[in-house]
Each structure stands twice: as C-alpha cells, then as structure tokens.
Amino acid sequence: MLERNDATQERVRGYRLSRVRDALRNHECPAILLYDPVNIRYATDTSNMQIWTARNPSRYIMVFADGPVIAWEFHNCEHVWRGIDLPVEMRQAVGWTFFSAGAHAERRARVWAQEILDVLRQHAPNERRLAVDKLDPADTTVLVGHGLTLLEGQGVMELARTVKSADELVLLNESLRVCEKGIERMRRDIEPGMTEQDLWARLHEENIRHGGEWIETRLLASGERTNPWMQECSPRVLRQGELLAFDTDMVGPNGYCSDISRTWTVGHTRPTDAQRTLYDAAFSQIHFNMGLLRPGMTFREFSEQAWKIPEQYLKNRYSCVAHGIGMVDEYPSIAHQVDWDSSGYDGEFEAGMTLCVESYIGANDGVEGVKLEQQVVLTEMGCEPLTSCGFETEWL
Template sequence: MERVSSLPFPASVYAARLERAGALAAEAGIDAVIVGPGPDLRYLLGVEGDTIERLTAVVLGPGFEPTIVVPRMELAKVRDTAAGELGVRIADWVDGEDPYALVVGALPAAGGRIAVSDALPALHVIPIGDRVDARLELATPVLREGRMIKDADEVAELRRAGDAIDAVHRRVADWLRAGRTEREVAADIAEAIRAEGHETVEFVIVGSGPNGADPHHEVSDRVIEDGDVVVVDIGGAVPSGYNSDSTRTYVVGSPTAEQAERIAVLVRAQQAAVDAVRPGVTAHEVDAAARQVLADAGLGEAFLHRTGHGIGVSVHEEPYIAPGNDLPLREGMAFSIEPGIYFPGEWGARIEDIVVVTANGCVRLNNAPHALASVG
C-alpha cells in the first residue's frame, strides 16, 4: 500500500530547502551545519519535536549528502518525514552508544568551520565541540536566510492562518463582557482558535484594564469591569505548522474621550508602518514610521517594544522590525506590525497584523477591523 504523506508540502520542497541551506553555507564559508530539533529542523525536513537528552540532529553542508542522527526509538517518526521520503542517510543509535561520534562521522572533515543551530543546547554542543578540531559557531546567519523569504505555498499557509485568527477576533464580542474573568474569556478564545482551523493554540493574551499595560501579560483571574480597555493578542498554528498572530483592542462599554483619541492615534501609527513597507526599506525605517506618529502625538514614551517580528514555522523569527535593524526588506518576508501604547496602572492598547512584502509594497494577512471595538 502506498504511504500517504502527512507533510504539508511535497518532498521536492524540502529537497530544495536542504539544497538552499547547503548553498548558503558555502556562501558563508561554512563547511558543515548541525541542526537540532526546533523550528529549523521542522522547516528543513518536517521533523517535529523538541530537544531532549537523546541527540537528534541533521548534518548538512556544501558538497556532501546530509545525514540525520537519531535515536533508534525515534526512527519510525523520522522515516515518516521528508527525511524518509527523500532517502536522507540515517545514522541511528541506541542508549550506550556515542551519538556524537556519528555526528563527527557525518562531517566532511574534523576541522574547518562548523556551525550549530541556535536551538541545539549546550548538553549536545559541548560534546560535539570536544570531538572536532574546530570552534563551533552559530548557524543562524545561514539558516535564517532560507526561512526569512517565504515562497507562494508558505504565504498561502500564513494567509490561511491569518483568516482563521481573524474569524476568532470577529467572535470576541460573544465572550468579552463585564463580570467574566480574563481566564474565562481566554478559555472561550482558545476553543475558538481550534474550531476556526488551527491545530494548536500557541498563546492567548487577555489584558483587561491595568493588566493591558503589561505587553506580555497573559491571563489572570481578574474580573473584567465595565469601562475596561482590553488587549486581546492571540495566535496558533494551522496543520502545516505555520502560525497566526493578531492583536485587537476592545473596550467594555464606552471609552473615555482620552482613550478613544489615543487609540485612534495608535491605529494611524500602525497604518503608517504598514504603508512604509516595501523592498529596500530597512526594518528600522518601518519601526520609525510607527514610532514617529506616536511621538508627534506625545505618546512616544508609551511605546515600549519593537514594531514587529517575523513569523512562519515559529511565532517569532527574523526579520525583527526594530530600532537599529538596518536589514533591507525583501519580497517574501513576512512579519508583524504591532505598535502599542501602555499606561502603567491604567490601561494599554496594541494593534497587530501580519504583512508580507510584495514587489511594490506589502499585503496584510489580517483584515479584522482595526478601530477600537465596543463590546459587552
């Protein structure tokens, strides 16, 4: 019986990603790259899982065939990924054997420049380093390049995720009202994230009243009150592993005049940053576009974080839309635009969309209304 693949993309896509990683390594003068479990390995081969005490890693680079080192107890899972479909060489091992010797055996030589993925822990990096005649370095400059530029299939998955999270935001008014706790609202939202097409819930932030002034507040047992401004920042992964991430700000009842005015400025700041996106513009310049609108309105000090982050198989990845980042944007980059304003002890607000850089600008992947929404 022919095996039906559970991978989100054809095996040829993963073959091209491996080839691209090898070419990028060659351009950087890297002789070999060792990639452990995490977003990079998921991107390259569709291999899921987290780093554990038993080493799993793929060894790749210019001019030689990749090898995946894997515990024998995980062999069936690995064979059910692109590694199996592509016939990637597998070096399996059992407890009591030395997996690091297998890594060294897969390298083209004991010396040269060897880079490791940033998700590979010291638990494995140090034993590898002890066995090679090389100073290990981070593979991030090589691996991020492939992941930063999304192809049409990846953009389609991000759009699918964006549509799904928009559908959840359009239902928030059903659950957000005075008398309920943040945790109760978050539970309803999490259920809807799955119901609207996500496979996993990556995060749910419901920041009401003063809790909204903490950008990374998640949920609490605080009872939502009439008049609260509420930040709802939510996201998850669709079955392909690509993520959504979108924030809207709500008010229970009616806002004060000051709240309405300040949040209107925030909406303009977010739009200014979106309008600034196009190939060749730097990440810093996009961040500055949002920051300038807020500063002109006297709200510059209330913006506490960067304007955005890349998204794909991770919720947060490169490029980072931040002050001082002179990385020029390129077509196919996908990232958030999410300025916020925060007033400690009072309230906060944030507006966030995912955008993808196009030939002449960008396209939004989130289209739920941006203006302050009155609920309850």
C-alpha cells in the first residue's frame, strides 16, 4: 500500500475528476449538475456543511465531459475552495427553496434555471441534455419547460466512484485507522451501568478529534434491542453479559467512510452457548462470502453462491449480502438470492472496488442477535481486509 505524500491528495483529485468525465462520455452526457454534497466532494474535493446542504440545496456544480467545472457556492463561502488546485469558474448560488426564498421561490427558480441554461449553451451549444443527481419537482419542471432533457445522473456518479485508485486507498485507510481508534475506545470503556448513548459518544469523539467529519447512523444496540437489527442507540443501560452490537457508518478524515460492525458482550464476559451459536453463524457468513469474491465474478453469481442462511435466521437477514463503500455506502448493493427477483441487479466485480461484506444473525423469535461487517478491497487475487479490527475468535 502506498503511503501519503504531499502529492497524494492532488493525484486523488485529478483521478476522481477524470473518472467523472469518463463516466459522462460513456453515458453520452455532455454535462452533469451535482447537488449531492458527497458527489460534489468526490468531483472537486470541496466540502461545505455537508449535512445541512444535503437538506438545503444551496451549493451546486456543473462538470462538463469536455469543458470546465462551474461552481455555484453558498453565500460568501468561496474560501472553502482555497488550496484546491482546480480550474473552476466561481459563481454565487441561487437559493430557491421556501426556507431561503419564501414567497419569491418560484421567481428565484426561474432565475436559477436561466443561468443553468446559459452555462450549458455556452459550453455545449448544440446540446439540450443534462444529467442531474438530485432535483426537487419544481426545479425539474422549470428545466424541462425550457426544453431540456434531463438524464439520470446519480447512476453516472455511482459508477464513476466505484473503482478506487491506490492513492484513494491511502486516504480511505487514514479514515479506517481513526475508526479503529474509536472502536478500541469503545471496547476499552464498555462496562455495565453506562448507556448505549454513552458508549456511542466515544466513537464520535475519536472521529472528530482526529479530523473526521460525521456519522451517518446511530446503529448501536444492546441486549434484546439487538434483535431485530436497525435499532439506533438509546438511553438504555448496559447489563453485564448481554450482547452489544454496532455499525460505525463513520465518515472520517478525507471524507471517506469506515463501515465496520462488531459484536461483544458487555463486560467482555464469556458468552453463553446461545450467544456463541449466533456469533459462529455470523462469522461463518462473512468469511465464506469474502472467500468467494473475485474480479470478473458477476453480482448474480456471488448472490447464488453466497453462504446459505439457516431457515431460523432468514426472516431477520441483513438487507444485502455486500455493498460498495467509498465516501459513503456506494454501488453495488448485492441482494440475497431470496430477494433477487424483487431487488437484485447484475453487474461485474472489478479490481479496485472497496466493499463491505455483511452479516446479521438473529432468530425471528430470538432474544439477541449478532451484527458483523468487514470492509475489504478487491484485488486481482480476491479480496483483502482493509481493517485489522479483530473478531471474537475465541467464541468460535
């Protein structure tokens, strides 16, 4: 693995922007309008209040396949572009939401749309097509009313983000090392009598103090709240010997996500036979499936050959067998074979993909459950773990 040097970030920026432009050409799109703050971060390496701007569309960029990057930045925030060695034309964003425009929202939307049209005509004069990643219905109506054909852009960006460069892996590993510090802090501090929220705060603290950014979910549960999965942390007090499970979903340094799940006992007590049985199944599932992964394998083949979930755990299965990971959860999401007809889609694994292999094991009528997840990189030889965060192998 490469180590970071002064040029690493610059190479990453160039690689990612070239991936976006290549994806546009592959989809025969002249340009893409981006509002999703993660897509903006990927294309330009700029970030401005990502959670807030995800809810309040107030900064946006347009990337041309064979042309410039145009950036509309939030009020008086051009400074967030300092240090970014990227030729870009800066403009003032037009806010057209009810929050920012009130009764003037419709008029502002027309001003916004006219500027988008003018920029497209200037840099792609013979084109009336524009890819977009996310727009509200009113904005879509205005642009279509001006004769534009809008193309689905989120898929363009997901495919662009799929394959990581060696330099991206350096940055991703920096995020993972911070996540591991947070996990170790939780492991060290967990004790009966503290609350789920007390323990979860340790991960947040370590992330922020080491330059991380935000956490997408609050998935930490104990005791009977571990079954079913997808229960966010609460004021519940931890009890000696019960299971404690979590899923980090942590956007750390450099804007890359560290997505690791582990399950322990509170007080690190010896597990019961029932707890060991659950853990053994979850451990078997992710390690069996990791052993299958290889470049050139199709998503359908992976789903068909994946570890067969015992009937008593099938109803409470995790939502996918595996999924992509980068700045956040990314393409692809691999459906279980039992879900293939309703939610599966095919594709092919490539070297350079980073993935999370998932497991949740909990009986439908059971008391507790085990959540495990391992983040890996796909190489020509198969997959390699990206984290050294250990498993409870003495439970097996």
